[in-house]
Amino acid sequence: MSYQQIERMTPVAAPARVGQGTAVEQSRAVAEVQAAVLVARQFPRDEAVAIAKMRTACAQQELAQRAFFRFPRGTSNVSGETIQLAKELARCWGNIQFGVAELRRDEEYGESEMQAWAWDMESNERSSTTFIVPHARWANGRAQKLADFRDVYENNANNGARRLREMIFTVLPVWYIEQAKSACTKTLANGTGDVPRSQRIADCVAAFDGIGITADQIETKLGRPSAKWTDIDLGQLQVIYQSIQRGEVTADEEFPAPRVTVDEITNAAPGDSAGWPTTAQPGSGAEQ
Structure with missing residues (x-):
């Protein structure tokens, strides 16, 4: 293991002194979480109301059109549910907090350490994941380093949204998600x-x-x-x-362009050869 690798694994020491503003913000964050948990316990969700809200939301074309995605991977396409659908389902279900945070940005190594999380404050079920996002984009068969700060931000946001979607779906009931998917599909079909x-x-x-x-x-x-x-x-x-x-x-x-088959070339009219000019043969009288 190289010295640089050991250096990266060494935890950064916490600052010896915490400013007044930081201390106030830390206290405020703790109090906010405690209040949210207390409200969630005092006003538990009504699942029937949550289902009704979900069905009303999924019946809207504006949501249904943004509920699914498709993108290429290898020789096939990958499809699934979008972060927009996940956020809307969390809103309808209620008593859920979620978010994405950039914990650290390392310009020297060209990467950001990020965390995505979702928390059902009523059932106290929490799901989180910490991940590394390289400051690079895969294009033309290789990784291209991102130099512009806006590109880095958008790259981090896109990667964070995908992880956040999975964290939200982790804390939501499976049957609830499946009903929402069916409702959105029906809305698109109708x-x-x-x-x-x-x-x-x-x-x-x-x-x-x-x-x-x-x-x-x-x-x-x-x-x-x-x-x-x-x-x-x-x-x-x-x-x-x-x-x-x-x-x-x-x-x-x-929608790839149609390919010309061997049979189409073989069955092409003599002298035409599927649109290619005929090569003159020696002694045929054609110009050389």
Whole structure:
């Protein structure tokens, strides 16, 4: 083990003197936590009310459209629930505190130590995780160091949001989360409710056409013509569209260009060769 590695593992000594402002803030934080726990015990959540709030929230298109994400990983896409859905479920469930904190930033080694946590103050169930975020972004097959302070902040915020989502879901009941996911999926499938499916299909095609994706590409992806698209298909397309808009996945990754097969090249018309010019053969009379 090198001297630098040992130095990094050595804990930093606490300051010998704590300022008055720091001491006041520490006392205030302790009192705030004690008060929050006391209120949570005095006014426990009503699960029926919490479920009703969740269903009302998940019935809104604005939340349902931001409830799921998609991004590429290797040869497949990863999908799941967003931090926006997690925060809304925590709000509806009640008596939950959560947050993300940057504990230390090391410019020399290019990394930040961060912590994400969620705490159900009523059941006293707490989940937290401490993690290291390198000041780098993976691009073009390699890690590129971030030099701009804004890029570092956004990189830390994105990594922190993903950990925070998992911490919130850890303290929420599984059945509660699954009901919310089903409600959001149903909302996406039903659309606004008063708009006929044919109009929703037309609006969907127009929206994708605005980002350079044709109806033929969508039909190829779904494996059926637009006239036979179901409510589930429209919901899936809405998630894909929102993910493209947020930059989680690119249009080319979701709708790759069709590849020319060997059979198509073999069956091409003589002299055409799938659009490539014919090579003149010696003695054929063609210009050399």
